[in-house]
């Protein structure tokens with residue numbers, strides 16, 4: 325007899341996965357390595373160690389080990405807010421009148437309000453274990469900075485956050501959460517770094533970008549003894565840590581013999597999409613199963629759907645290692661009207677390779693449509709979603725509505741990465757009907773792509 329699926333599928337505390345899954349081990353074509361911006365050679369561990377934490381560099385370079393043990397102190401911290409529930413969206417299904425079965429994995433149930441804590445706690449742990457004094461980072465919308473502040477406070481590390489200026493101004497309360505956890509928060513670009521001063525001189529009045537903030541945070545780390553730079557997305561190691569989301573999702577689905585047809589995640593730097601879908605990508609890569617996996621990006625920052633697969637800088641200041649990814653060019657800055665997050669010009673090299681190999685599809689959606697989905701979700705499921713997460717909601721609803729037309733009872737699972745309590749300025753624009761959809765022109769993207777580096781692309 326078919327088991328009645330509860331509204332929420334909870335795993336027990338003892339069912340939290342104790343290892344992270346590294347899908348690179350199962351990829352036939354491995355993601356391209358990070359290379360030096362100076363001469364294009366693949367970076368070695370020794371060269372990465374002055375910038376990033378040593379153990380994290382080992383994870384970054386490891387394309388072969390399928391499972392990594394989660395360190396005991398990290399597992400213990402996970403118990404504070406994990407396992408996260410897998411929710412059957414009965415209310416949304418009913419409102420849509422769809423025969424599709426919709427589930428979402430809810431990662432917003434912690435103070436950082438997003439999945440980012442899954443990686444920040446791991447990164448802070450390795451920094452502490454290495455005997456470092458502190459870490460520097462960038463933050464865009466603020467979730468990563470908040471997550472890292474929480475993790476640093478837990479392990480007693482200093483935390484310096486460079487926050488994209490437009491977010492610093494639009495989200496003052498985010499800043500106060502970070503300061504409550506002991507972090508120092510500087511709006512970027514700033515006068516405190518050489519690269520910040522240069523960007524300000526070249527682009528006076530700029531509202532900043534993640535790429536600028538990364539340049540400043542890297543400079544601060546390499547010029548301060550006892551500090552390293554940590555990153556909340558894009559890197560392979562972050563996708564690895566975020567696999568906890570997918571592994572829990574898989575375990576919860578298996579409890580009720582649920583076979584997903586479609587898996588959906590939003591795509592900024594690719595960490596939640598990669599982590600949420602990781603074990604399912606693994607099954608596809610090993611030839612055990614097939615799923616339709618969809619990455620959803622903003623039409624105003626469309627790296628997958630309109631970018632180029634090439635080596636590029638991860639930062640605007642062009643000082644960081646080069647990564648091979650789908651990129652809009654490191655000089656691409658999304659329109660200031662864009663309120664929905666996911667502002668990064670590139671994407672994780674792991675995801676880029678999987679996309680290039682045709683393992684999943686990408687869709688670009690416009691922000692007013694995203695907020696319509698957010699509103700419907702908030703009203704039916706009772707959670708105020710983050711704008712980023714709402715990109716996934718949009719496509720989950722679209723797929724469920726297709727099922728309504730065809731009568732197919734597909735099982736759709738999406739990752740609800742976080743809550744939107746600090747995004748109310750964006751909700752205000754939506755409610756006031758002043759929100760617009762700004763889509764970059766082909767010329768703007770082509771122009772930005774002119775500055776692709778020579779190395780890796782010849």
Ligand SMILES: *Cc1c(COP(=O)(O)O)cnc(C)c1O
Pocket residue numbers: 437438439440467468556557558590591592593594595596597666710712713741742743
């Ligand atoms: C940071 C963030 C994202 C996007 O980052 P990815 O690395 O692409 O996962 C999505 N949703 C929320 C709530 C976030 O904070």
